[in-house]
Amino acid sequence: MQGNTRRTGVMTDVHRRFLQLLMTHGVLEECDVKRLQKHCYKVHDCNATIEKLEDFINTINSVLESLYIEIKKGVTEDDGRPIYALVNLATTSVSKMASDFAENELDLFRKALELIIDSDTGFASSTNILNLVDQLKGKKMRKKEAEHVLQKFVQNKWLIEKEGEFTLHGRAILEMDQYIRETYPDAVKVCNICRSLLIQGQSCETCGIRMHLPCVAKYFQSSSEPHCPHCNDYWPHEVPEVFDPEKERETGMSRSNKRPSRSRQH
Amino acid sequence: SCQNKHRARERRQQAQVEPQNLVGAQAIVGMGEEFPSSLSSCKFSCRTPLDEKAILLVQFLLRKNNLRESITKEDMIKHVIKKHKKHFTEILRKASELMVLAFGIEVKEVNPTTHCYALVSKFQRTSDGRLRGEEIMPKTGLLMTILCVIFMKGNCATEEDVWEVLNVMGIYAGRKHFIHGDPKKLITQDLVQERYLEYRQVPNSDPPRYEFLWGPRAHAETSKMKVLEFLANIHDTVPSAFPSWYEEALRDEEERARARFAAMLRTSALANVHSGGSGRHSFSHLQ
Numbered sequence: 001m002q003g004n005t006r007r008t009g010v011m012t013d014v015h016r017r018f019l020q021l022l023m024t025h026g027v028l029e030e031c032d033v034k035r036l037q038k039h040c041y042k043v044h045d046c047n048a049t050i051e052k053l054e055d056f057i058n059t060i061n062s063v064l065e066s067l068y069i070e071i072k073k074g075v076t077e078d079d080g081r082p083i084y085a086l087v088n089l090a091t092t093s094v095s096k097m098a099s100d101f102a103e104n105e106l107d108l109f110r111k112a113l114e115l116i117i118d119s120d121t122g123f124a125s126s127t128n129i130l131n132l133v134d135q136l137k138g139k140k141m142r143k144k145e146a147e148h149v150l151q152k153f154v155q156n157k158w159l160i161e162k163e164g165e166f167t168l169h170g171r172a173i174l175e176m177d178q179y180i181r182e183t184y185p186d187a188v189k190v191c192n193i194c195r196s197l198l199i200q201g202q203s204c205e206t207c208g209i210r211m212h213l214p215c216v217a218k219y220f221q222s223s224s225e226p227h228c229p230h231c232n233d234y235w236p237h238e239v240p241e242v243f244d245p246e247k248e249r250e251t252g253m254s255r256s257n258k259r260p261s262r263s264r265q266h
Numbered sequence: 267s268c269q270n271k272h273r274a275r276e277r278r279q280q281a282q283v284e285p286q287n288l289v290g291a292q293a294i295v296g297m298g299e300e301f302p303s304s305l306s307s308c309k310f311s312c313r314t315p316l317d318e319k320a321i322l323l324v325q326f327l328l329r330k331n332n333l334r335e336s337i338t339k340e341d342m343i344k345h346v347i348k349k350h351k352k353h354f355t356e357i358l359r360k361a362s363e364l365m366v367l368a369f370g371i372e373v374k375e376v377n378p379t380t381h382c383y384a385l386v387s388k389f390q391r392t393s394d395g396r397l398r399g400e401e402i403m404p405k406t407g408l409l410m411t412i413l414c415v416i417f418m419k420g421n422c423a424t425e426e427d428v429w430e431v432l433n434v435m436g437i438y439a440g441r442k443h444f445i446h447g448d449p450k451k452l453i454t455q456d457l458v459q460e461r462y463l464e465y466r467q468v469p470n471s472d473p474p475r476y477e478f479l480w481g482p483r484a485h486a487e488t489s490k491m492k493v494l495e496f497l498a499n500i501h502d503t504v505p506s507a508f509p510s511w512y513e514e515a516l517r518d519e520e521e522r523a524r525a526r527f528a529a530m531l532r533t534s535a536l537a538n539v540h541s542g543g544s545g546r547h548s549f550s551h552l553q
Contacts, residue, residue, distance in 0.1 A: 011368075013370060013389070016368070016369055016370035016389075017370065017389055019368070019369050019370075020369060020370060020371065020387055020389070023328065023369075063367075063368055064368060066321075067321050067324055067325070067364065067368065068321060068325070069325065069328075086328075088325055155442060
């Protein structure tokens, strides 16, 4: 998406308003981003043709580039929804949270992050995280406090909680991709298909390669008998459906039906 | 792995000192209200250390933006400016210009004595200080869902009925939601104020219990058939797959058609009065 020959337009108040609203939400799904874009054109009484979303975002990014910021597009690891977030490319990722959290809170995040990356499933249990409370830098934190801090991370969209276990929010993966690869080069897992950072996914029981659920969905979309792309052995896991935005439009209820069980399929 | 982290950090810090493909802050600041994008592809770098600090300050301010807290000079120096504090004013000025040009956000000094600053969007805000557009998020899907529940429960649903369905969607009364914010306030106040829903106490309930009905705006802007279509879509089927609701929706459609027809008749009757028998000529003496 960030090629050197991308077409970019001129940045206007429509783009600025869009940016402000995106920042308010932190991270948004693609359908909401499109809605937001349309709204921004409308509010400025702009009769101009609505720029294609990719071009619209490129226009913004070409300006933000010199501030080491960009709107990055990613995909949720559990059900393949495209998401967009404003990410800070410059500083080390945990310190970018630095002004919002205290030293011991940041350290709690680092501990949780390490457990998540080292885990086989991409999830770290609340218990295991809380057991590390004594090792935190800074002011002493009790377990009760730590529970509250973990909820703060969830509300600020750095972590996701499912049934008492924590994994990284799509937004955190977008922002911390490089940081994680650099900080945990040995423990980090990568998807065999898209080569991006992998936290949750499926793995081959024979050769151990891993794939994101949405990557599995796309790769095996039209095969009746899925085989591992690396060792060709039979792929033993359930192949999820490819995310279809048309089906999801205006159906807030559908999220409950499609709610996938956590992928403990490593 | 601790050493790896340090090494990685060092490498990154070095990378920051040798920027590539950058535009000097002065160049950005020199432009008017609009950023010609061609500027960003300039291959020269005229950044000074103060420019670099201004950029870091922008990043810092953006994080504070969402918290709607005011920011002090002390904060900025402690977290960003550090040893360059003698140049605070200049760095802040550059950062402010960047904020306006890139985001349309102004940095305003709210208290000169305590050196306290606030971030204000240059765009109009609604009366409660929110940016117009924050509320366009898809409560539409949520609203349709609630209208659906009400319809399915015989045009009146208890608050418990509604929460039962919302809980399945991961929306809870006590919990702030990713998109919907405060769901309880949204459905019992905001949507009621906008006349999409009616929220009233179940008659003679003690302790008080509440129920939802369609509001006048829901009746005006959608219909039972549309809501049934919404439900059918979710279940990958057609409205007629729900026979009793389908019948009710059909009757509703018939009534609406009758009402529209009646309205048309009224309008054309009025038109006949004006035009009389002699067509257009009768208007002139009326004017």
